[in-house]
Amino acid sequence: MLSKGLKRKREEEEEKEPLAVDAWWLDPGHASVAQAPPAVASSSLFDLSVLKLHHSLQQSEPDLRHLVLVVNTLRRIQASMAPAAALPPVPSPPAAPSVADNLLASSDAALSASMASLLEDLSHIEGLSQAPQPLADEGPPGRSIGGAAPSLGALDLLGPATGCLLDDGLEGLFEDIDTSMYDNELWAPASEGLKPGPEDGPGKVEAPELDEAELDYLMDVLVGTQALERPPGPGR
């Protein structure tokens, strides 16, 4: 949070970078324009947006406005990062992207797909409320809600419907995205800052450096620790 008296010079520098991506995005008020390589600058904003998206989806009842705005912003950023690749208008089903594919295009497809399925799950929630049906024993009333344990909350009630998060789509998503973002504390005092993604630029094709432990950590962050432990009873 920006608070009284604290200067955030590092932020000032960083905020200029994403705006310097392309002439189209230029803020004419800035003196320095072409500071960093465009792809790298956009990548940190991209990562930030993805993090926000997942954080938003982790809420038991996501703020739809926040979610929609972040998703739309993310699409804009993606469009600027890969201006040559056309965005798939209809998200294709999540599939393990082949190594030869353009990293960004496949990332976008997988992202759209998992976003789509998660938004679909939100509509399932509404379906549940309108036609009450016996639930799978996923959601005992005694479950605690809130920020205690990061979890998908109500989305977990749907069991199979969220299974798509756990299949190739999600893994494919994370194969393409630089995960150093998740390892760093984003809001720590600017000791580390935002590490630019190693190779997110278009045209670069390589196997991402993501080992088992990191993937597990990411999975846990997203899916929560449901499988490992039940959260305690309802608390406020």
Added chain:
Amino acid sequence: MTSRLHIRTPSLREVESQGEGHTGSATADIISTVEFNHTGELLATGDKGGRVVIFQREPESKNAPHSQGEYDVYSTFQSHEPEFDYLKSLEIEEKINKIKWLPQQNAAHSLLSTNDKTIKLWKITERDKRPEGYNLKDEEGKLKDLSTVTSLQVPVLKPMDLMVEVSPRRIFANGHTYHINSISVNSDCETYMSADDLRINLWHLAITDRSFNIVDIKPANMEDLTEVITASEFHPHHCNLFVYSSSKGSLRLCDMRAAALCDKHSKLFEEPEDPSNRSFFSEIISSVSDVKFSHSGRYMLTRDYLTVKVWDLNMEARPIETYQVHDYLRSKLCSLYENDCIFDKFECAWNGSDSVIMTGAYNNFFRMFDRNTKRDVTLEASRESSKPRAVLKPRRVCVGGKRRRDDISVDSLDFTKKILHTAWHPAENIIAIAATNNLYIFQDKVNSDMH
């Protein structure tokens, strides 16, 4: 600079909120909505803890010239409680999102208050007399021994200390799947609407078990969702017209006579994007956080992240006036995106004559724009800089370049101190400003210019 705005003495709410820190309910005192009633005699506030506090303006009296028309606490009640939706395993916050007064039709006052899911109609009545001199009961209410009753008397009404009674008259539940962001009472005084992210419902004030859906923007496939409803309001005079705003910055004016489901707008108000100001955040900052019809009914006022705009109902292509609230934040959008401040929803307000508009900002600043003189002023709602009956000093944010002594630099703005909720008395120059958990009421005693 001759603006003279006086601050009233801190309200009871402020005193209470300080004392409640021990129970951790300091956040429960955060004011989430402020609303004057139609005469301005009453001012209602709602907070995060689900409480409503109503202030009443004391009548001006010659005996106490200093307490001319000041607001004191009239009633406090718990409107909403936290709920748990067992079906979805979700907590429903008790925070009051909006309060709207009904036009007064008898001695009682009525208001609607809503949280994310449920709207309630509250009736506020006064009792200042009580009957005395019953024949069969004594003073304490016990039955008298009939043999001691030798004559009959007519009970008389004797004055008593004023008692304000509040009772819930209607509960409008189960109408919304998504979070309610607005309610608005129709000029017909019989119906009202409630809007959530994707739908708007029309209710009859006397009927709680059903409502009519009049707007539904939920796509068949949720993956196609790109836009949500952010605010809505009925026209002040035409009972068939209402407007709703979206996260993409557009306004839709709908006519309920045209169809039962008003998905097709009668008018679409949208300003084309300024190509020179384009950025990744263009859409977020164009999202309209509040829309208000002018008292005349001819204009609409909208608030997006950086500006307030006045729209003429007869012109859809662009607003007729645009005022910069804090343009110095335009170069800081990335930081504000990072810390989520860019998603803050500020409200806006008209004065009684529709000549001045007001909105809040950061650092406990609020801004006023005179539409006629095109002058604007920045003021601060804070205890340090304001004492009772003190005159508010205009503030200035400097962006660089020459800096005057009392200027605040952009980098030292406190983004945790945001004035999201403001209200203007319907007739007089009295404004209510909610600064986190403090309520400030400013009265303009002298007619003034703004610089």
